[in-house]
Amino acid sequence: MDDSTTDPGPDAASAGSTGPPLSLRGVSVVRDGRAIVDDVTWAVRSGERWVVMGPNGSGKTTLLRIAGLWLRPTAGEVAVDGRVSGRVDVRTLRARIGFTSLALADSLRADVDALDVVMTGRRAALEAWWHPWTDADRAAARSEMDRVGAAHLAGRRFGTLSAGERQRVLLARALAGTPALLLLDEPAAGLDLGAREDLVTRLGALAADPATPPAVLVTHHPEEIPAGFTHALLLRDGRAVAAGPIRAVLADGPLSEAFALPLSVRWSGDRVSAQRR
Numbered sequence: 001m002d003d004s005t006t007d008p009g010p011d012a013a014s015a016g017s018t019g020p021p022l023s024l025r026g027v028s029v030v031r032d033g034r035a036i037v038d039d040v041t042w043a044v045r046s047g048e049r050w051v052v053m054g055p056n057g058s059g060k061t062t063l064l065r066i067a068g069l070w071l072r073p074t075a076g077e078v079a080v081d082g083r084v085s086g087r088v089d090v091r092t093l094r095a096r097i098g099f100t101s102l103a104l105a106d107s108l109r110a111d112v113d114a115l116d117v118v119m120t121g122r123r124a125a126l127e128a129w130w131h132p133w134t135d136a137d138r139a140a141a142r143s144e145m146d147r148v149g150a151a152h153l154a155g156r157r158f159g160t161l162s163a164g165e166r167q168r169v170l171l172a173r174a175l176a177g178t179p180a181l182l183l184l185d186e187p188a189a190g191l192d193l194g195a196r197e198d199l200v201t202r203l204g205a206l207a208a209d210p211a212t213p214p215a216v217l218v219t220h221h222p223e224e225i226p227a228g229f230t231h232a233l234l235l236r237d238g239r240a241v242a243a244g245p246i247r248a249v250l251a252d253g254p255l256s257e258a259f260a261l262p263l264s265v266r267w268s269g270d271r272v273s274a275q276r277r
Contacts (some may be wrong), residue, residue, distance in 0.1 A: 007134035009250055010032055017237075018037065019081070020045045021045070021081055022043065023043045023077075023081070024040055024041060024063075024067065024078055024161050025041050025077045025079075026038045026039055026041055026090065027039070027042075027066060027073045027076030029074050033205055036062050036238050037059040039075075039239065040059075040063065041235050042233060045214065046214075048230050048231050049215045049231070050216045050217065050230070051216075051217045051218075051232045051233070052217070052219075052233045053218075053219060053220070053258065054124070054232075054236055055258070058235040058237060058238065059237075060240075064183050064185050064218050067080075068094070068099045069097065070190050072085075073274075075220055080093045080097060080166040080181060081093070082222055085157075092267065095123065095177055096162070096176030096177075096179055097182075097183060098173075098175055099174055100170040100171060100173070100184050101185035101186070102189060104170065104174075105170060109159075110157065111157050113155060113156070113178070114145075114147070114155070114157070115138070115155070116174055117158050118135055118141040118173045119138060120173065121141075121144075121172075121174060121175070122137050122140065136208075140176055140178075142154065142170040145169070148168045148171045148172045148202055150165065150168040150171075150204075151204060153168070153169060155252070161191075161222065162197060163191055163195060164191055165186075167195075168199070171187065171203075171206075175206075182213055183215075186219055196224065197254055200226045203217070204226035207226055208227075222250060222255075222274050223273050225246075227270030228270065231246055231249070234249060234257075235259040236258045236259075236260070237260065241257050242254035242257070242258070250272055251265055252264055252265050262276060263277070
């Protein structure tokens with residue numbers, strides 16, 4: 001990938017883009033002769049909120065790293081906001097993606113102000129000192145912190161925050177760059193019940209907001225899926241088992257096939273759970 005030293009800015013890729021916010025065509029990742037992701041074709045369109053599920057080792061995080069342009073596939077084509085990776089500056093495309101993950105949290109210095117963490121999302125950066133910042137950048141960061149209930153954390157060092165507070169800051173960071181696409185890799189992992197439900201509620205509010213860009217959420221647990229998510233993709237051994245409207249995919253048959261267990265799925269309102277039959 002061509003990581004040019006030219007700073008494209010947060011809105012550089014927004015003009016003239018066509019096509020869905022995310023498109024994968026025949027994407028595979030092969031390591032030591034094994035396909036971690038195997039010939040996946042998938043698109044996320046405007047207004048859609050996707051959940052990606054599958055057992056450990058099914059390729060969920062690898063697929064999200066490909067979608068976030070942090071990993072080049074062995075084969076296939078990846079396009080973000082209608083622009084094909086490899087044909088434009090990859091940093092321009094990354095600036096159109098809001099991304100959260102445990103690995104990202106671990107990459108941020110513990111002594112960085114939470115506001116600066118959010119502001120780095122404007123340039124898909126890891127350090128605030130990498131770029132000059134304007135009053136508009138700071139205002140945008142504060143606005144997104146307020147949107148996810150994290151405004152009171154400005155001025156706090158990132159490393160002093162609780163797990164739930166860090167997830168809210170990371171969510172604000174993902175939103176700060178006016179992205180075309182949100183990628184959320186297990187945002188509820190490691191949270192206690194209260195913090196998980198708080199985060200799931202906030203994600204549900206974002207899903208219900210038409211101003212929120214299309215989103216992809218990776219999770220191991222159906223109980224972590226917020227209300228308002230519209231579609232689901234199930235993976236097993238790197239391949240897509242099922243993809244489509246969420247209630248058709250998160251049903252007994254497809255989920256049982258993905259996890260190789262006889263599972264019973266229960267919907268309660270807009271929330272879902274599953275257990276072994």
